[in-house]
Amino acid sequence: MTAKPLFNINEPVFALHQGKTYKAKILESKLDEEINEWQYYIHYDGWNKKWDTWAQADVLQKRTEKTEEIFNKMNATTKKSDSKRSSNNKSNSKRPTALQTDITSQIQLNTADDSHDSSSTTATSKENNKRSRKRQRTDSVEKLKTYENKIVIEIKLPDEIKFCLSRDWHLINNEHKLLTIPCQPTVEEIANLYKQSKSNKQKPFETEHTNHFAESIITYFDTALSTMLLYAVERSQYKQLQESHGLGDKAQPSSVYGIVHLLRLMSQLGTILAYSPLEQTEVDFLLVHIDDFNRFLEKNIKSWINDDHYEKPLAVLTQ
Secondary structure (H helix, E strand, O other): OOOOOOOOOOOEEEEEEOOEEEEEEEEEEEEEOOOOEEEEEEEEOOOOHHHOEEEEHHHEEEOOHHHHHHHHHHHHHHHHHHHHHOOOOOOOOOOOOOEOOHHHHHHHHHHHOOOOOOOOOOOOOHHHHHHHHHHHHHHHHHHHHHHHHOOOOOOOOOHHHHHHHHHHHHHHHOOOOEEOOOOOOEHHHHHHHHHHHHHOOOOHHHHHHHHHHHHHHHHHHHHHHHHHOOOHHHHHHHHHHHHHHOEOOOEOHHHOOEHHHHHHHHHHHHHHHHOOOOOHHHHHHHHHHHHHHHHHHHHHHHHHOOHHHEEOOHHHHOO
């Protein structure tokens, strides 16, 4: 049976394109019968219709009060950071200006090194070789600037977390299993448990800081899940959850996913923070709590996850 489209005509959405988030609107939809998935023709708000394009559901997110709040908060932070660099970084591109979150900007930088493929197919052409060398020199300069401007942040993961991530990779990629979703406890519940574990030990201002940190982790998770924290084989499951649980509309990923995907986030958090537009004081604030939070996760991993939480997908079992 063919599923109904997740988005309606003229519905406002957020669209992820090349690591950047834009406001957009659904113009039309069609079913790709070869892969049995819906495609959506979108228009970027405020931009010429020549940029209208087809997109899949996994790069779109419904615009709700919650997602609007996250988008506006992150965009305000990015605009503040961009204004400091505007005199030195002017772009001639006619592509829509990025309304980036601190997480999606990191994705863009991480993938930049792979986006400079040569368009030349004539190896014997001297002109093409010259262009290639020029492009390589330009790439080197861009990489150097990126390296010089970034803050190197190293977050050491406890051995128990490393083992869990290694086991997770093996079960999914070698044994072809998937986690049972929804998880218990969810990321939201884990964040609440962390806050509760600190509530009787902290002064009021410390409790406020802990609550702010826990809320930040949830925000990072909800923003990063679909673009950074899923293996390719998990995307079909994610789309099913969009339909069955209203993921991205009625529910956020943190209310469905659990400890394993949270650990994937913690393993990449150092890189995310390194490329984020946050002020150094904000980064320092997060780092103070990350180590303690990782120790809290390490203590509870064995009670929250084991191999029994993975299962063969139904499609595999019926083959």
